[in-house]
Amino acid sequence: MMTRLVLNGRAREIDVRPEQTLLELLRDTLGVFDVKEGCDEGVCGVCTVLLDGRPVSSCLVLAAGLRGRAVTTLRGLERNGGLHPLQEAFIKHGAVQCGFCTPGMLLTTLAFLEREPRPDRDAIRAALEGNLCRCTGYTKIVDAVVEAARVVRGGA
Amino acid sequence: MYPFEYAAPATLDEALAMLHEHGDEAKILAGGQSLIPILQYRLARPRVVVDINGLPFGTIAADNGRLRLGALVRHHELEESDVIAQRCPVLAEAARLIGNVRVRALGTVGGSLAHADPAAELAMVMTALDAELAIASSSGRRTLASREFFTGPLTTALATDEIVTAIDVPAMREYGWAVEEISRRAGDFAIVAAGALVRLDRAGRIDDARIAFGGVADRPVHARGTEDALRGREPTPETLARAAQVARDALDPPSDAFVSAAYRRHLAGVLCRRALTRAVEGARR
Numbered sequence: 195m196m197t198r199l200v201l202n203g204r205a206r207e208i209d210v211r212p213e214q215t216l217l218e219l220l221r222d223t224l225g226v227f228d229v230k231e232g233c234d235e236g237v238c239g240v241c242t243v244l245l246d247g248r249p250v251s252s253c254l255v256l257a258a259g260l261r262g263r264a265v266t267t268l269r270g271l272e273r274n275g276g277l278h279p280l281q282e283a284f285i286k287h288g289a290v291q292c293g294f295c296t297p298g299m300l301l302t303t304l305a306f307l308e309r310e311p312r313p314d315r316d317a318i319r320a321a322l323e324g325n326l327c328r329c330t331g332y333t334k335i336v337d338a339v340v341e342a343a344r345v346v347r348g349g350a
Numbered sequence: 351m352y353p354f355e356y357a358a359p360a361t362l363d364e365a366l367a368m369l370h371e372h373g374d375e376a377k378i379l380a381g382g383q384s385l386i387p388i389l390q391y392r393l394a395r396p397r398v399v400v401d402i403n404g405l406p407f408g409t410i411a412a413d414n415g416r417l418r419l420g421a422l423v424r425h426h427e428l429e430e431s432d433v434i435a436q437r438c439p440v441l442a443e444a445a446r447l448i449g450n451v452r453v454r455a456l457g458t459v460g461g462s463l464a465h466a467d468p469a470a471e472l473a474m475v476m477t478a479l480d481a482e483l484a485i486a487s488s489s490g491r492r493t494l495a496s497r498e499f500f501t502g503p504l505t506t507a508l509a510t511d512e513i514v515t516a517i518d519v520p521a522m523r524e525y526g527w528a529v530e531e532i533s534r535r536a537g538d539f540a541i542v543a544a545g546a547l548v549r550l551d552r553a554g555r556i557d558d559a560r561i562a563f564g565g566v567a568d569r570p571v572h573a574r575g576t577e578d579a580l581r582g583r584e585p586t587p588e589t590l591a592r593a594a595q596v597a598r599d600a601l602d603p604p605s606d607a608f609v610s611a612a613y614r615r616h617l618a619g620v621l622c623r624r625a626l627t628r629a630v631e632g633a634r635r
Contacts, residue, residue: 195356212356212399215386235387236453237537248426248455254386255456256379258356259401302451323536324450 198262201226202270210257217241217252220267228268228297232326239325242298243267249302268297271304280304283342284335291329298325303339311347315340351389358401362515365402366488369511372398378513379403380422380461383453407460407515412437417519421460425472429454438519440479440527440547444471447529450537460514463499466506466569469539471529473500474564476517477572478545484516493518500569525549526632528625531564532617534608540565541609542617546625548585550633556580561626566603566618573597573622585630594623 197210201224210219217234220226220243229252232238236251243252244266252265271278280300283289290296299322306313306321313321318339319332327335359365369376377396379385380403388394407420412433419428428434428445435442448454448462448471462472463483476496483494488511496517499506508514531543543564551557559580561573576597583589598619605611 211353213351213353213389215351234390236383236449239450239452242452245455249452250455251452253390254382254452256356256382256386256399256401259358259379259382259403261404306451321451324452 195258197257197260199257199260200262200264202266203264205262208257212256212258214257215253216243216255216257216260216265219257220252220265226267226269230294230297232294237324237326238295239298239302240295242301242325244270244301244305247305247308249298249305266301268300271300278304279345280307280338280342283338283345287334287338287341289330289335289338295325295327295329299327299335303342307339307343307346311343313339313343352392352395354389354396355398356401357398358404360404362405362486362513363488365400365405365513366486366511368398368400369513370488372400374510376400376510378461378464380464381424381453381457382461383449383457384461384465384467402513410434412521415521417521419459419517419519421458421514421516423459425449425454425457425459425462426451428459437521437523438479440475440522440525440529440545441472441519443527443529444475444545447471447531447540447543453537459517463496463517464506464508464514466500466502466504467539468500468503468567468569469541469543469565470570471531471540471543471545471564474543474562474570475529475545476519477570478547478560478562479519479522480560481520482518483514484518485512486515487512497572503568505569522547524633525558525560526629526634528628528632530621530625530628532621542566542603542614542621544618544621544625546622546629548580548626548629548633550585550630554584554634556583556585556630559626559629561597561622563597563601563618563622566601566614568604571601573600575600576622580626585626587627590626590630591623594619594626597622 232240375397407422531540603614
């Protein structure tokens with residue numbers, strides 16, 4: 195059966211199986227490997243993508259039901275061929291170790307900062323509580339988000 | 351996931367006809383935040399998944415003293431809606447405790463109630479609020495009180511050919527409110543949850559109280575006896591603590607692999623006292 199979506203700004207029409215998830219569509223059919231697969235039950239957050247700007251678990255969305263909605267993966271953050279300030283902040287603060295949780299962290303943070311441009315550390319921790327990181331202990335991730343919020347607000 | 355047929359009806363009648371035809375071989379897909387994990391675990395093997403996201407059940411309407419939530423209203427909309435904030439803010443507080451931000455982006459009010467997890471926040475709050483569910487099938491329409499809707503763990507009074515289309519909630523403008531819960535990790539279902547709403551009269555006495563628990567039985571528990579005992583009383587800390595104790599003692603919670611019945615009962619008392627205390631503070635403002 196056919197489904198439609200707008201993937202990182204580009205409209206696509208693709209043949210899917212009824213039981214195929216958005217995660218399987220992205221990785222197995224489209225080769226979009228910046229989306230990671232973790233728990234497959236919506237808990238770990240590594241398969242986070244933005245659906246019409248809101249973070250969702252792509253493992254818990256049926257591809258068949260997309261109805262032409264906008265899907266943003268990590269690649270959608272690219273700015274003029276370069277890194278997004280949020281990515282720069284993650285690098286600067288060592289908020290990346292193994293990197294497996296990073297795409298989900300970045301996308302969840304992006305959606306959060308659009309809603310709440312001046313968050314305190316508690317609000318950042320609450321916003322990211324659905325994204326698990328087994329390396330960093332979260333402190334550096336929170337540091338990076340604090341800085342990214344400042345940079346994004348400053349229009350840099 | 352086992353293979354299934356996918357259907358996306360464009361109208362309620364079409365959806366109801368599908369459910370009538372396929373009976374318990376059909377599963378309704380709303381936000382998918384419980385159904386898809388169940389399918390991923392292969393705990394269910396429906397022949398047809400009926401995706402109702404194309405149906406017009408996504409609005410929040412206010413009318414006199416009532417609110418009508420479409421069954422497809424998402425949890426994040428409860429968190430962000432001005433109408434909810436003004437008329438029934440306890441729903442926003444409950445929604446904020448559901449799962450994680452991704453669950454709240456897609457999960458629906460109707461879906462959460464129909465799934466009927468005994469620890470679910472919305473099921474508990476709807477029980478406290480005495481909400482009414484609007485239910486449709488190909489043979490007619492009916493309404494059912496939330497307190498009669500939940501019949502067991504993950505079990506409701508819905509027949510296999512029925513859909514929840516809307517939830518009717520009383521506006522609770524003059525009430526203070528609080529939802530308290532303890533879960534093992536952020537995003538987990540609560541071990542125990544307690545929700546309370548309190549309205550005070552001009553003299554500062556309790557004029558009305560609504561209390562319900564989640565996670566303490568096979569379905570949400572309405573603490574009617576405690577509500578009755580609080581009416582007309584001065585909301586002193588001692589009175590609230592005593593009421594929480596009475597509510598706690600009336601419960602007979604289960605043990606499981608993580609938590610004993612005694613601990614659950616203890617939590618219920620503590621959370622009920624906290625919820626009542628905060629609800630009273632809110633009602634004074």
